[in-house]
Amino acid sequence: MAQQDKPKEPLTWHRSVYIDEVQGHQDAFMKFLNFTYSATKAAGLMLAAAVIALVATNAGAYELVMSLWGTELGFMVGSYEATMTLGEVINDVLMAVFFLLVGLEIKYEMTAGDLVDVRQALLPIIAAVGGVVAPIGIYMAFNGGIPETSHGWGVPTATDIAFALGILSLLGSRVPSGVRVFLSTLAVADDIIAIIVIAVFYGHSPSLMWLGCVAVVLAVLVAMNRRHVYSLAPYLAVGVVLWYCVFMSGVHSTIAGVLLAFTIPAGSRIDLRRFVGWSASAARKVQSQYDPNVHVSAQEGYLKTVSSISHVARQVVPPATRLEHKLYPWVYFGILPLFALANADVYLGGTSVLELMDNPVFFGVFLGLLVGKPLGILLFSFVVVKLKVSSLPENTSWMHLTGAAILGGVGFTMAIFVANLAFPDAAHVVNAKLAILLASATAGVVGFTFLAVKAKSDQRRGVAYLTASVDTEHQHTAAAEAAQHSKELLDAIDSPLVRSELEQAQRMSECGVAEVVVDLGADGRFGHQDDEADQGGASQGKR
Known part of the structure; x- marks a missing residue:
């Protein structure tokens, strides 16, 4: 297979659109982004x-550690004062964000x-x-x-x-x-x-009054969902109120994260079938409007069309998916390590x-x-x-x-x-x-x-499992790392037949992951076998 036909690596498909002066910074950012997923x-x-x-x-730092997690944090509004220890902030507040991601x-x-x-x-x-x-x-x-x-x-x-x-x-x-x-x-x-x-x-002994408040806030969130509110900001703002009501109700406050998650829309506000035709038409319009001889700031029609595409494209991704991808690195590289620091102090x-x-x-x-x-x-x-x-x-x-x-x-x-x-x-x-x-x-x-x-x-029997992630929106899963490992192995064995089998399985997959099982032979040198052996030792199974 030609180099340009190889499967693209996650989060790098759009790298060629940047100007040369920016490309190096963008590559570094993409590496960091892939690291956090x-x-x-x-x-x-x-x-x-x-x-x-x-x-x-x-x-010898036991007392210091206990003192650190016992540090009181809080705020005061008029005569009202709220305080929590640092450990409680991690376990009750930040872990609610973790449970939001879980939800x-x-x-x-x-x-x-x-x-x-x-x-x-x-x-x-x-x-x-x-x-x-x-x-x-x-x-x-x-x-x-x-x-x-x-x-x-x-x-x-x-x-x-x-x-x-x-x-x-x-x-x-x-x-x-x-x-x-x-x-x-x-x-x-x-x-x-x-x-x-x-x-x-x-939980603690439940308070019926606060549980009633939880029900009211949930009703507001559900109504927002039913009224097709797709902006994340209102859900997060009402979610803070939900957390407080759950916290006061006696049920553990982290459950608020799960309840909030299930009210955030998982569908797109854009009709995706119409979007395909609309975006193709808009792309043709952009191509016709662009003038390489005029500074981009002066190309009003071009910029207006590009802004329109950007505005609509942002709304294609469901709010739940957007929030999940925003939360993932903060939760797994921030909140959970903090939780481990605060709770593995045995x-x-x-x-x-x-x-x-x-x-x-x-x-x-x-x-x-x-x-x-x-x-x-x-x-x-x-x-x-x-x-x-x-x-x-x-x-x-x-x-x-x-x-x-x-x-x-x-x-x-x-x-x-x-x-x-x-x-x-x-x-x-x-x-x-x-x-x-x-x-x-x-x-x-x-x-x-x-x-x-x-x-x-x-491996001794020469069996290898080659996978390709179909679901590019969930590249943080273990499947994405397996797909990258498979790509390296695929490059090593260099077999057009196996590439074809994997691409076919990828097109037919309905579960987000495509897989073929290949027999490399006992010496593991599939790529050096002749065409006849290549035809006989390829795919044993597809997913």
């Missing part, structure tokens, strides 16, 4: 923040993603239920008869989608896209369950191994995440497949699914968040956090190793 790098930053918090807390991602999956086709999504959804039920059973086996700790059953039920997908992204296209789709859909379903658990079981000075061995909270959370999570996911998946209710994703084996299930035990952010809500006793919170950190680290290493061994086995 990387699941792997986001997970790495959160891990670094957690390690820094642990080291600082246990290296937007769930809404996307339900309207255009992996949750649209119920039958396709049934396996990971039911697996997510198993991944909640089994950890609860294990936790209650240790804490069922202890009133002060039994309320922590929700702690080992959550999967950290950022960490799990970040670890999976390290394997690139060495695992089939079905594994990424399964794990991401499972994590979304897991988030939905976690949101319900937090809202129902981990002081180990007063904890002995013997005490942990006899601590029901530690064992319940640790085994719930590390054993219960993958066991429940696999058991429920096995039953669903055996009953023929659903089937394994294409090109995915039970070994792949086992590795993904183990990664489901990476609880980190969500598990720590629930632990803060579940235990009034600080000692129980510390034990739960320690269990979460150890279990998440172990699950991450074991899950990655399991999938890496499987990938090595595939």
